[in-house]
Amino acid sequence: METNYDAIVVGTGVSGGWAAKELCEKGLKTLVLERGRMLKHIEDYPTMNDDPWDYKHGDVITQEIRKQQPKQSRTGYVNSESSKHLFVNDLKHPYSETQPFNWIRGYHVGGRSLTWGRQSYRLTDFDFEANAKDGISIDWPLRYKDLAPWYHHVEEHIGVSGENLGLPQFPDGNYLKPMELNCAEDVLKGAVNSKYNDRVVTIGRVAHITEGTKPGAGRISCQYRNRCRRGCPFGSYFSSNSSTLPVAEATGNMTLRPNSVVHEVIYDAETKRASGVRVIDAETKEVIEFNAKVIFLCASAIASTSILMQSKSDRFPNGMGNDSGELGHNLMDHHFQVGAQGSVEGFEDKYYTGRRPNGVYIPRFRNIGGDTNQKDFLRGYGYQGGGGRGGWSSKVAELGYGAGFKEAIMEPGGWSMGLTGFGETLPYHDNKMTLDYDKLDEWGLPTVNFDANIKENEFNMRKDMAQQAAEMLDVAGVKNIRTYDAPYILGNGIHEMGTARMGRDRKTSVLNKNNQIHDVPNVYVTDGAAMTSAGNVNPSLTYMALTARAANHAVEELKKMNL
Amino acid sequence: MDRRKALKNIGTGFGAIAVTPTVVSLFQSCQSAATYAPAYFSSSDFEKISQLMELIIPATDIPGAIELKLPEFSDGYIAAVWDEDRQGKFAEGWKAFLTASAAISGKGVDQMNTSDWDAVLSKFLKPGSEISDAEKDAASFAGQLRSLTVNAFKTNEFIGENVLAYAPVPGEQRGCVDLMEATGGKAWSL
Numbered sequence: 001m002e003t004n005y006d007a008i009v010v011g012t013g014v015s016g017g018w019a020a021k022e023l024c025e026k027g028l029k030t031l032v033l034e035r036g037r038m039l040k041h042i043e044d045y046p047t048m049n050d051d052p053w054d055y056k057h058g059d060v061i062t063q064e065i066r067k068q069q070p071k072q073s074r075t076g077y078v079n080s081e082s083s084k085h086l087f088v089n090d091l092k093h094p095y096s097e098t099q100p101f102n103w104i105r106g107y108h109v110g111g112r113s114l115t116w117g118r119q120s121y122r123l124t125d126f127d128f129e130a131n132a133k134d135g136i137s138i139d140w141p142l143r144y145k146d147l148a149p150w151y152h153h154v155e156e157h158i159g160v161s162g163e164n165l166g167l168p169q170f171p172d173g174n175y176l177k178p179m180e181l182n183c184a185e186d187v188l189k190g191a192v193n194s195k196y197n198d199r200v201v202t203i204g205r206v207a208h209i210t211e212g213t214k215p216g217a218g219r220i221s222c223q224y225r226n227r228c229r230r231g232c233p234f235g236s237y238f239s240s241n242s243s244t245l246p247v248a249e250a251t252g253n254m255t256l257r258p259n260s261v262v263h264e265v266i267y268d269a270e271t272k273r274a275s276g277v278r279v280i281d282a283e284t285k286e287v288i289e290f291n292a293k294v295i296f297l298c299a300s301a302i303a304s305t306s307i308l309m310q311s312k313s314d315r316f317p318n319g320m321g322n323d324s325g326e327l328g329h330n331l332m333d334h335h336f337q338v339g340a341q342g343s344v345e346g347f348e349d350k351y352y353t354g355r356r357p358n359g360v361y362i363p364r365f366r367n368i369g370g371d372t373n374q375k376d377f378l379r380g381y382g383y384q385g386g387g388g389r390g391g392w393s394s395k396v397a398e399l400g401y402g403a404g405f406k407e408a409i410m411e412p413g414g415w416s417m418g419l420t421g422f423g424e425t426l427p428y429h430d431n432k433m434t435l436d437y438d439k440l441d442e443w444g445l446p447t448v449n450f451d452a453n454i455k456e457n458e459f460n461m462r463k464d465m466a467q468q469a470a471e472m473l474d475v476a477g478v479k480n481i482r483t484y485d486a487p488y489i490l491g492n493g494i495h496e497m498g499t500a501r502m503g504r505d506r507k508t509s510v511l512n513k514n515n516q517i518h519d520v521p522n523v524y525v526t527d528g529a530a531m532t533s534a535g536n537v538n539p540s541l542t543y544m545a546l547t548a549r550a551a552n553h554a555v556e557e558l559k560k561m562n563l
Numbered sequence: 564m565d566r567r568k569a570l571k572n573i574g575t576g577f578g579a580i581a582v583t584p585t586v587v588s589l590f591q592s593c594q595s596a597a598t599y600a601p602a603y604f605s606s607s608d609f610e611k612i613s614q615l616m617e618l619i620i621p622a623t624d625i626p627g628a629i630e631l632k633l634p635e636f637s638d639g640y641i642a643a644v645w646d647e648d649r650q651g652k653f654a655e656g657w658k659a660f661l662t663a664s665a666a667i668s669g670k671g672v673d674q675m676n677t678s679d680w681d682a683v684l685s686k687f688l689k690p691g692s693e694i695s696d697a698e699k700d701a702a703s704f705a706g707q708l709r710s711l712t713v714n715a716f717k718t719n720e721f722i723g724e725n726v727l728a729y730a731p732v733p734g735e736q737r738g739c740v741d742l743m744e745a746t747g748g749k750a751w752s753l
Contacts, residue, residue: 051731051753053720057636062643180738224733351745354736355753389750400689401619401709406627409713410727412742412750 002255005031007554008277008292010262010307013111014540015298015527015547017240017248018154022551023296024253031290032248033260035282035299036107039114041217041241045231047082055081074102075492078115083229086115094447096436101450102491103302109258110241111300112494115229118207118237118357119384120160121537122151122171126368131533134378137330137427140532141504141513144171150545158238158544159214162205170363176210178203182352184344184387184415185360191476198365198372199472204358204384207238216243224354237357259283263445265295265320265523267313273522273563274320280443294522294554294563298547301528302433305499306448308525309435321500321510321517328434330427330501331452332534334493338462340469341418342481344387351389351412359386362419362472364536366464376460381423381536383469389413417478421465424536426457427498431490452490495539497528515550522563524550599635602642603650607673608657609638612708614677618684619712625726633715640715656704663701717752727752
């Protein structure tokens with residue numbers, strides 16, 4: 001096949017799909033490399049219409065699955081029968097842990113864009129200015145105004161439903177009509193919005209079409225099946241497979257090559273640029289080189305960092321772009337699995353229709369100035385949660401068993417309501433990933449080791465997350481409130497980020513304000529690796545916006561003959 | 564005959580009318596009657612578990628646990644889904660439950676009849692009974708068995724598609740609606 005291109009994109013998840021779309025639309029002949037198998041929209045979603053009873057034991061994680069996917073199974077939900085094929089076999093793709101880390105991955109075209117949580121929020125200047133204001137780590141090299149138009153651009157293409165609130169810490173966006181709250185959630189909203197002046201309950205902002213259509217592979221409105229994680233035949237939620245890759249394909253400029261394990265970016269000492277990438281064919285093990293004027297690493301934070309670490313040269317003996325020594329450090333995630341839940345009385349004659357693939361959201365209300373500032377921790381958290389009638393009714397306990405009991409379990413249970421906090425993790429230099437050259441994978445490549453954990457700031461925040469959740473439920477009249485703080489393992493948020501951070505100074509960062517490697521300007525890293533701090537909101541939308549912005553920059557630089 | 568196909572055929576043959584329990588019994592009777600070889604339980608334990616599950620979810624105008632093969636589902640579920648540790652704890656609970664059952668009925672567990680088992684479940688699952696410290700493990704087992712049975716019932720194809728409110732493609736979402744209008748008072752199966 002052709003080995004020379006204008007651009008190479010490594011990875012096909014949310015970032016890679018966006019890089020492919022933008023670069024192809026701007027006329028660049030683009031090679032898109034994916035380490036996993038080909039996965040086509042709709043035709044490769046074998047479980048998309050399955051009911052739980054289509055599996056012998058229901059849609060659960062069996063011991064057989066656990067044997068193949070012991071680490072993916074730690075989440076307790078991602079790799080059940082209906083979605084196990086979209087997550088890696090841990091035996092084939094091993095990693096090691098000095099401290100436990102959940103690295104949850106899918107190796108196939110589309111990556112985790114097929115299985116993501118779809119919550120889509122913008123960062124704000126509370127986030128971009130945080131490190132500088134707190135005097136920790138390093139400052140972000142950009143501000144909200146730099147990214148805002150790109151958030152708008154991305155939201156317009158993918159379709160995000162939600163409600164604008166006009167809050168400075170939770171910026172408005174370009175939203176399709178919001179999904180509806182259920183009766184119990186309405187009660188929470190009424191109580192919290194009226195009794196607090198710093199808190200608002202709203203519907204989650206999710207990358208689902210709720211009205212009209214969006215470009216791509218025939219994307220239409222959500223059908224409320226809530227089977228998103230298996231791939232959606234309606235293309236209703238954003239995935240690379242339904243949205244960005246079809247648009248890139250339609251330009252005629254994209255060459256997509258699955259089964260291509262990129263392990264090195266090749267450095268040309270003469271031009272002081274990258275000349276291309278080295279690939280191992282996952283099936284034949286053949287080594288191939290592809291060349292391009294510009295390279296986008298969008299392989300996910302850990303994989304992109306791992307590629308840079310393996311890209312050693314005389315100029316970069318410790319890995320490409322690692323003059324600062326920060327490559328692999330400052331590993332972050334969002335910590336969660338802490339909150340409160342309880343039961344809601346009344347509304348026995350009310351129910352809901354449709355399986356809403358979304359919940360309620362309470363935006364950050366800590367450390368945004370004045371009375372909201374906390375003594376015990378920096379930064380903030382938001383809540384995701386929701387109400388429902390999934391449990392058993394009180395009648396069930398009364399009846400115990402037998403014919404009456406059987407009738408009762410066929411009725412909806414009592415209403416319950418829960419809130420789970422999602423908190424910011426600080427960028428600690430000693431939270432890191434490294435490569436282990438003593439443990440090689442099937443392709444002879446070094447494997448990743450993780451050595452990271454949350455610390456005092458996060459533990460203090462967690463106490464507040466549980467307490468405030470319980471307090472808000474109480475304000476809403478929720479009964480039998482229980483708080484919980486489950487042991488959280490870093491990575492379990494599946495928001496790993498920060499290992500090739502952006503910054504103003506090449507001595508303390510890997511990437512500049514345009515996501516270019518400081519001294520290799522034709523290599524852009526636009527996935528989670530680029531994050532200088534984590535913020536407290538789900539990050540995928542930010543990766544997409546950064547990618548679109550960087551792609552635009554790359555094309556402008558190519559026009560100016562700067563690359 | 565495959566039950567799913569049978570259901571689909573019924574759907575075609577009878578138009579939109581509901582599948583009555585009698586019809587269900589008819590087509591279920593054409594399934595193979597071969598004896599089930601349990602994966603987790605011993606045969607004699609499986610027989611007792613089946614009796615207990617039938618007491619928990621008895622046949623009414625809707626098939627009960629045995630006809631729905633909930634004991635088979637649960638046996639397979641425990642064997643395939645639970646790890647050794649959890650299986651072991653469940654086995655210990657079962658032992659405690661059998662010991663308590665013998666004490667309550669005054670009979671050997673192999674001699675107990677349906678009304679004896681009913682009395683045991685009544686003690687452990689109905690509210691208001693006094694549970695001694697010695698009976699705590701047995702009572703907790705009864706609760707677990709009930710949860711397993713309910714899980715099997717709700718994961719059952721016939722129940723999910725024909726008895727509970729089934730909407731594989733809802734098409735729309737409404738947050739707060741009248742229960743009777745939405746589902747006639749039934750829970751959604753999905």
